[in-house]
Amino acid sequence: MNLQDNVDISNLMRKHISKGSPKQALLLYEAIRRKGVFFPGWIPLLLKACACVPNFVLGKQLHSESIKFEIIGSGNEVTWIVMMKGYVKRNETEKARDLFERMPLEMKSVKAWAIPEKNSFVWSLMISGYFRAGDVDEASGVFNRVKVRDLVIWNSLITGYAQNGYSDGAIDAFYKMQGEGFEPDAVTVSSVLSACAQSCRLDVGREVHSLINRIGIELNEFVSNALIDMYAKCGDLENATSVFESLSVRSVACWNSMISCLAIHGKGGEALEMFRTMDTKPDEITFLAALSACVHMDTEMAEQVMKIIETAGSVINGDSENHLVLISNLYAHAESWQTAETLRVEMEKRGLEKSTGLSSLVLT
Numbered sequence: 001m002n003l004q005d006n007v008d009i010s011n012l013m014r015k016h017i018s019k020g021s022p023k024q025a026l027l028l029y030e031a032i033r034r035k036g037v038f039f040p041g042w043i044p045l046l047l048k049a050c051a052c053v054p055n056f057v058l059g060k061q062l063h064s065e066s067i068k069f070e071i072i073g074s075g076n077e078v079t080w081i082v083m084m085k086g087y088v089k090r091n092e093t094e095k096a097r098d099l100f101e102r103m104p105l106e107m108k109s110v111k112a113w114a115i116p117e118k119n120s121f122v123w124s125l126m127i128s129g130y131f132r133a134g135d136v137d138e139a140s141g142v143f144n145r146v147k148v149r150d151l152v153i154w155n156s157l158i159t160g161y162a163q164n165g166y167s168d169g170a171i172d173a174f175y176k177m178q179g180e181g182f183e184p185d186a187v188t189v190s191s192v193l194s195a196c197a198q199s200c201r202l203d204v205g206r207e208v209h210s211l212i213n214r215i216g217i218e219l220n221e222f223v224s225n226a227l228i229d230m231y232a233k234c235g236d237l238e239n240a241t242s243v244f245e246s247l248s249v250r251s252v253a254c255w256n257s258m259i260s261c262l263a264i265h266g267k268g269g270e271a272l273e274m275f276r277t278m279d280t281k282p283d284e285i286t287f288l289a290a291l292s293a294c295v296h297m298d299t300e301m302a303e304q305v306m307k308i309i310e311t312a313g314s315v316i317n318g319d320s321e322n323h324l325v326l327i328s329n330l331y332a333h334a335e336s337w338q339t340a341e342t343l344r345v346e347m348e349k350r351g352l353e354k355s356t357g358l359s360s361l362v363l364t
Helices: 003-018 022-033 040-052 056-068 077-089 093-102 116-132 136-145 151-163 167-179 186-199 202-215 221-233 237-246 252-264 268-276 284-294 299-312 321-333 337-349
Strands: none
Touching: 003 022, 003 040, 022 040, 116 136, 116 151, 136 151, 151 167, 151 186, 167 186, 186 202, 186 221, 202 221, 221 237, 221 252, 237 252, 252 268, 252 284, 268 284
16 A cells, blocks of 8 residues: 555545544544554554543554554654543543653643643643542642643532632632633633632632622633522522523522522522423423422422423433432422332342431631
């Protein structure tokens, strides 16, 4: 097969991937490979296709081919990044770390790259990978090695801290980031608001809300939901309601946060009224919030909600511990003792127990 044939096949693979058919690119490669033909230039395209499908087994095989033909050492950043991304997605952080350490120094240097974002992606990929695996110390260690940081890298740190329950770390990083002259974006504020909700830091949450208005960050689905959730968990029902009512388009996540907020604050009737008037399709979280709201309502209201949920059929067939506990309580509240007992027995069969309730106290 001559060079032009290789180029033509490369173009065909690229076309398949760009049109959203990565599997066709992989099938093409497998058919050609069975004939004993291999062209190193196909590797980056095929790794990208593997990441899209995903096909990690073939990705590993291609990685082996890369090493055999010394492509990994040739300086093709696409190959490095796609392989690292594959390992991170599989929570194989040590293998991703091995690739990261073997990556040529020039690929880690912002000054050496024409597009700094690529460098940010490599570092943030490793930081996010360790956070995803729950290894907060390693994630922080990788962050500390970055000599030139940008917003993407800072967001990886703040988001990782928040997702792992290190709310104070997320808030501290948020202030340090601004101290280095970086302006937060939607990802930043969504993550730090989540941290505020975890630690009941209403003071910081209000400060972030003011910042959002001051610098004009769009109230997209994630930011608006984070604001509602923060105010709700910090006990500020008035501001949670105000944010919700100001939204022209409300996602199911926003509805869920608001219904939960009302239920948490003992306003079951209002929560159920909001549940009934939703203008978007509810999901399991919606039903769970509605169940929480009606446990302490009158029997008639409880029965009405159960009929809605039974019609949807989403939660009743679920295995979730919290779902079963709430449904059992609800049937008991509606005096459907036989059904409540049946659910209790089913929970015992599955080895489920009601979780111990938790509350938080913030000392000032």
